[in-house]
Amino acid sequence: MLKRTHYCGLLRPQHEGEEVVVxxxxxxxxxxxxxxxxxxxxxxxxxxxVVFDLxxxxxxxxxxxxxxxxxxxxxVRGKVRKRAGDANPRLATGSIxxxxxxxxxxxxxxxxxxxxxxxxxxxxxxxxxxxxRYIDLRRPRMQQIMRxxxxxxxxxxxxxxHNGFLEIETPLLxxxxxxxARDFVVPSRLYPGSWYALPQSPQLFKQILMIAGFDRYLxxxxxxxDEDPRADRQAEFSQxxxxxxxxxxxxxxxMISGFVAGLWKEIFGLEIGAIPVMTYHEAMERFxxxxxxxxxxLEIADVSDVAQRMDFRVFQxxxxxxxxxxxxxxxxxxxETLTRKMTDGWGEWVRTFKAGGLPVVxxxxxxxxxxxxxxxxxxxxxxxxxxxGLEVGDAVLFxxxxxxxxxxxxGEVRLRMGRELGLVPEGQWxxxxxxxxxxFEHDDERNRWVALHHPFTSPNPDQFDILESDPGxxxxxxxxxxxxxxxIAGGSIRIHSPAVQQRVFNLIGLSDAEAxxxxxxxxxxxxxxxxxxxxxxxxxxxxxxxxxxTENIRDVIAFPKTQSGADLMIEAPGPVDLEQLDELHVRxxxxxPA
RNA sequence: GGGGCGGUAGCUCAAUUGGUUAGAGUACUGGCUUGUCACGCCAGUGGUUGCGGGUUCGAUUCCCGUCCGCCUCGCCA
Numbered sequence: 001m002l003k004r005t006h007y008c009g010l011l012r013p014q015h016e017g018e019e020v021v022v023x024x025x026x027x028x029x030x031x032x033x034x035x036x037x038x039x040x041x042x043x044x045x046x047x048x049x050v051v052f053d054l055x056x057x058x059x060x061x062x063x064x065x066x067x068x069x070x071x072x073x074x075x076v077r078g079k080v081r082k083r084a085g086d087a088n089p090r091l092a093t094g095s096i097x098x099x100x101x102x103x104x105x106x107x108x109x110x111x112x113x114x115x116x117x118x119x120x121x122x123x124x125x126x127x128x129x130x131x132x133r134y135i136d137l138r139r140p141r142m143q144q145i146m147r148x149x150x151x152x153x154x155x156x157x158x159x160x161x162h163n164g165f166l167e168i169e170t171p172l173l174x175x176x177x178x179x180x181a182r183d184f185v186v187p188s189r190l191y192p193g194s195w196y197a198l199p200q201s202p203q204l205f206k207q208i209l210m211i212a213g214f215d216r217y218l219x220x221x222x223x224x225x226d227e228d229p230r231a232d233r234q235a236e237f238s239q240x241x242x243x244x245x246x247x248x249x250x251x252x253x254x255m256i257s258g259f260v261a262g263l264w265k266e267i268f269g270l271e272i273g274a275i276p277v278m279t280y281h282e283a284m285e286r287f288x289x290x291x292x293x294x295x296x297x298l299e300i301a302d303v304s305d306v307a308q309r310m311d312f313r314v315f316q317x318x319x320x321x322x323x324x325x326x327x328x329x330x331x332x333x334x335x336e337t338l339t340r341k342m343t344d345g346w347g348e349w350v351r352t353f354k355a356g357g358l359p360v361v362x363x364x365x366x367x368x369x370x371x372x373x374x375x376x377x378x379x380x381x382x383x384x385x386x387x388x389g390l391e392v393g394d395a396v397l398f399x400x401x402x403x404x405x406x407x408x409x410x411g412e413v414r415l416r417m418g419r420e421l422g423l424v425p426e427g428q429w430x431x432x433x434x435x436x437x438x439x440f441e442h443d444d445e446r447n448r449w450v451a452l453h454h455p456f457t458s459p460n461p462d463q464f465d466i467l468e469s470d471p472g473x474x475x476x477x478x479x480x481x482x483x484x485x486x487x488i489a490g491g492s493i494r495i496h497s498p499a500v501q502q503r504v505f506n507l508i509g510l511s512d513a514e515a516x517x518x519x520x521x522x523x524x525x526x527x528x529x530x531x532x533x534x535x536x537x538x539x540x541x542x543x544x545x546x547x548x549x550t551e552n553i554r555d556v557i558a559f560p561k562t563q564s565g566a567d568l569m570i571e572a573p574g575p576v577d578l579e580q581l582d583e584l585h586v587r588x589x590x591x592x593p594a
Numbered sequence: 595g596g597g598g599c600g601g602u603a604g605c606u607c608a609a610u611u612g613g614u615u616a617g618a619g620u621a622c623u624g625g626c627u628u629g630u631c632a633c634g635c636c637a638g639u640g641g642u643u644g645c646g647g648g649u650u651c652g653a654u655u656c657c658c659g660u661c662c663g664c665c666u667c668g669c670c671a
Contacts, residue, residue, distance in 0.1 A: 034626095112605095114604085123605085125600095179671045563663075
């Protein structure tokens with residue numbers, strides 16, 4: 001076999017005159033007849049033009065050259081020379097070419113169903129790309145993203161190793177625990193009727209590694225959650241997971257801020273500056289979401305007291321509800337930019353958040369117009385102008401419902417409006433730490449408290465007293481790192497006291513006995529000397545999405561799954577032999593007749 | 595589990611109100627072509643219209659069911 005001496009994509013004018021061997025895939029071929037054949041040969045570094053002068057090479061080389069087809073794998077020996085024809089300014093190798101003297105066809109390729117051409121990729125159905133992922137991944141763009149991902153994990157390993165973190169692996173076959181996402185589950189052959197669960201995260205293992213005295217832990221790990229995917233979510237995803245002992249919230253925030261700053265410096269050569277901090281409460285009040293996109297305004301205001309004075313049935317009904325509120329967004333210039341079609345469309349759409357609608361009003365030179373204008377004629381209208389700082393030409397959108405629904409609605413409307421009005425600036429990196437999350441959320445339907453983060457999150461140091469007396473007000477030592485409105489990392493200081501852990505379990509409805517059954521190993525470990533500790537985990541896929549500038553998580557995963565959890569390339573999931581099931585003490589349940 | 599969009603040649607798409615032999619570009623095959631580079635020119639091959647039913651003289655088109663893909667609500671401690 002001809003042994004490669006150079007990557008195609010790295011050939012440069014300085015190699016002129018050298019005899020080289022290049023190897024790769026036939027990107028395109030241009031047969032010019034009996035005299036010349038051109039071939040753009042591709043490897044991971046890029047393209048180089050190979051030229052066959054058919055009058056100057058042996059007959060078998062002529063035959064092979066003229067038979068070249070797309071995606072054939074070949075090796076070519078030849079001399080690098082300045083191009084005889086025009087240079088191609090679109091190629092890094094465009095001023096030179098390899099004049100072939102020998103060719104070895106390493107593997108003919110069947111006619112490719114898709115081509116790794118960048119200008120084709122956007123048009124090809126993603127389904128087809130996933131089915132032939134090995135071809136799709138040959139595209140320069142995909143190669144570039146996978147390299148980027150590799151640089152990110154390399155940087156993470158270097159940064160955290162430099163800061164004393166040890167890379168330690170944790171098991172994949174663990175046990176199912178209550179709370180959290182649906183588990184993927186694996187039947188046990190040796191314990192009939194018993195099941196492993198695949199980890200949703202290494203959470204408890206990394207805490208136990210702290211108890212075991214490793215002080216600082218890092219793992220780039222796979223997490224598995226059997227929930228429906230989204231554009232930015234897969235059932236199987238990766239985390240940069242870490243944990244530190246003898247630390248408080250600020251220590252973790254500092255460590256991670258340093259990591260992100262270093263990463264952005266490494267990838268973009270950019271200084272991201274100090275990362276601002278915002279409380280959960282402030283985020284919800286101003287942006288209607290726990291991960292605000294602070295790249296644009298359109299902030300939310302509470303206008304419940306103004307609404308109280310309006311003779312508008314929808315507002316009155318909302319305020320009569322428990323925790324009823326009226327929220328508003330001032331849209332500067334909205335009288336012009338918001339069309340009836342837009343606001344009507346949004347009004348329909350907000351029903352998906354259980355909101356009744358999206359009242360709107362515009363302030364023009366003639367006064368209040370459209371929508372709920374007639375309810376604003378009196379001093380309520382003046383109060384609204386005051387409250388929102390309205391100017392002529394503005395519009396106002398309202399959401400009236402319970403706090404949860406109105407806030408969510410305004411938050412979603414704000415984001416959609418930002419996008420559709422083109423208010424979200426490109427090329428900005430707005431990082432934000434969100435802290436002081438509530439410990440618990442109340443599940444009204446089942447009348448119980450649920451951990452907002454996870455039940456191993458510690459209350460903030462000053463909050464232990466109100467843990468039982470006012471769980472809804474109790475604030476946790478959790479923290480999320482938000483970038484341009486997306487959560488890229490989340491973590492907390494953990495509970496290290498077995499007594500506190502027991503109290504939290506009790507609060508979320510786990511009796512001492514149940515807690516012992518489900519989390520006995522954790523409680524025992526905590527009782528055997530647990531240092532104060534805390535940590536965080538990055539969503540690696542999402543981080544790479546930001547760095548790569550894509551909205552599609554499948555773009556940053558080499559072998560992703562579809563929205564129904566299938567791998568179209570290997571055709572998983574699939575059936576197994578009955579014998580396999582027998583060994584596992586598992587039987588298929590036939591569909592019940594309808 | 596719910597809502598929306600889509601599925602026609604290998605790929606990307608078209609096909610009028612239900613009506614002739616389902617077309618185009620590209621790819622592919624053959625021929626021509628000595629400086630191309632998304633090479634060009636000529637000719638040709640290529641179809642279970644996702645699948646299964648139904649209505650009809652006739653279905654890519656209408657109806658029912660179903661599968662698959664994408665977006666989304668729920669869900670994602």
